[in-house]
Amino acid sequence: MARARDGDRDAFGALVDMYQDAVRRVTRAVLHDADEADDAAQDAFLSVLVKLAQYDPSRPFRPWLMRIAANMAIDRKRRRQVRRGQPLAPEAHSHEPSPQLHAERTALREKLEAAMTHLPERYRVALVLYDVEGYSHPEIAEILGIPVGTVRSAVFHARRTLRPLLEGWREAEGT
Amino acid sequence: MILDFDSHDVPADPKVKAALEWLLPVTGPDEFRTRVLARALDLHVQPVSTLDRWARPALAAAAAIALVAWLAGGLLEPAATDTLTLDGAMVSSATGSTPSAFIASPRPPDAEAIAGLVVQ
Numbered sequence: 001m002a003r004a005r006d007g008d009r010d011a012f013g014a015l016v017d018m019y020q021d022a023v024r025r026v027t028r029a030v031l032h033d034a035d036e037a038d039d040a041a042q043d044a045f046l047s048v049l050v051k052l053a054q055y056d057p058s059r060p061f062r063p064w065l066m067r068i069a070a071n072m073a074i075d076r077k078r079r080r081q082v083r084r085g086q087p088l089a090p091e092a093h094s095h096e097p098s099p100q101l102h103a104e105r106t107a108l109r110e111k112l113e114a115a116m117t118h119l120p121e122r123y124r125v126a127l128v129l130y131d132v133e134g135y136s137h138p139e140i141a142e143i144l145g146i147p148v149g150t151v152r153s154a155v156f157h158a159r160r161t162l163r164p165l166l167e168g169w170r171e172a173e174g175t
Numbered sequence: 176m177i178l179d180f181d182s183h184d185v186p187a188d189p190k191v192k193a194a195l196e197w198l199l200p201v202t203g204p205d206e207f208r209t210r211v212l213a214r215a216l217d218l219h220v221q222p223v224s225t226l227d228r229w230a231r232p233a234l235a236a237a238a239a240i241a242l243v244a245w246l247a248g249g250l251l252e253p254a255a256t257d258t259l260t261l262d263g264a265m266v267s268s269a270t271g272s273t274p275s276a277f278i279a280s281p282r283p284p285d286a287e288a289i290a291g292l293v294v295q
Contacts (some may be wrong), residue, residue: 009212009216012215013208013212016207016211016212020201020204020207020208020211021201021204024201024207024208025195025196025199025201037212041207042211042214043279045211045215046211046214046218049215050218062278077216078228082252109198111195113198114196116198127191127195128195128199130194131188131192131198132196153206155185159188159191162191162194163188163190166190166191166194169190169193169194
């Protein structure tokens with residue numbers, strides 16, 4: 001951290017490597033579109049680089065970074081016209097599934113995307129931060145600047161929306 | 176699993192986690208890193224250490240200027256004429272106003288004069 005603050009590009013690159021998964025996932029949860037989400041994630045890292053001098057080392061870095069990333073994505077969404085209905089994950093998988101499995105996945109993806117799209121953005125971010133990134137409710141409250149009770153409610157309602165769609169979900173599907 | 180958002184310890188849901196990771200995959204980490212670092216180079220962010228190197232001499236110079244200004248101000252300030260000497264206070268005591276003369280004076284009595292009197 002100190003090296004990155006002193007202008008060491010390799011150290012900054014290491015920070016990007018370490019945190020890009022979480023940052024990009026959160027920006028995608030807000031923005032849907034993968035390219036735009038990566039633009040927001042990039043802006044978040046650059047903002048961190050600029051603000052590193054203001055960073056208080058006694059406070060945890062990850063929530064600070066996630067707060068910047070979430071706000072960056074939310075601001076971007078407000079500024080730009082978001083192309084709703086854009087596929088969230090156009091990338092090819094490492095192996096081709098059978099036609100039947102492919103059709104099931106496509107159907108499930110569409111349902112999940114539709115469900116996610118209808119959730120308020122803070123619900124989506126709260127869900128990703130809680131279930132994927134492992135943050136606690138109070139940490140998410142600090143990141144998003146909302147009360148802890150609101151975070152609990154957001155995670156609860158977001159899960160309640162998604163879970164019926166995951167009845168037949170097998171974890172191996174994601175691999 | 177019963178989900179209760181009032182609960183303080185709702186465990187993370189592995190099924191939701193797996194589904195979200197599948198739905199929001201993070202790909203091309205090397206490309207992303209390269210892209211961010213390239214943009215960072217364009218930013219020309221001044222490293223904190225560089226700012227530090229300039230901040231310290233600047234602070235020292237500011238302190239020196241302030242000290243010089245204070246000293247110059249002290250030299251230019253007219254000499255105080257309202258210091259209450261002990262002799263003056265004694266004269267005042269003859270009129271019965273010594274305590275009020277000390278209290279009313281904006282400056283303390285001359286310490287050397289008091290010390291000299293005590294020695295005597």
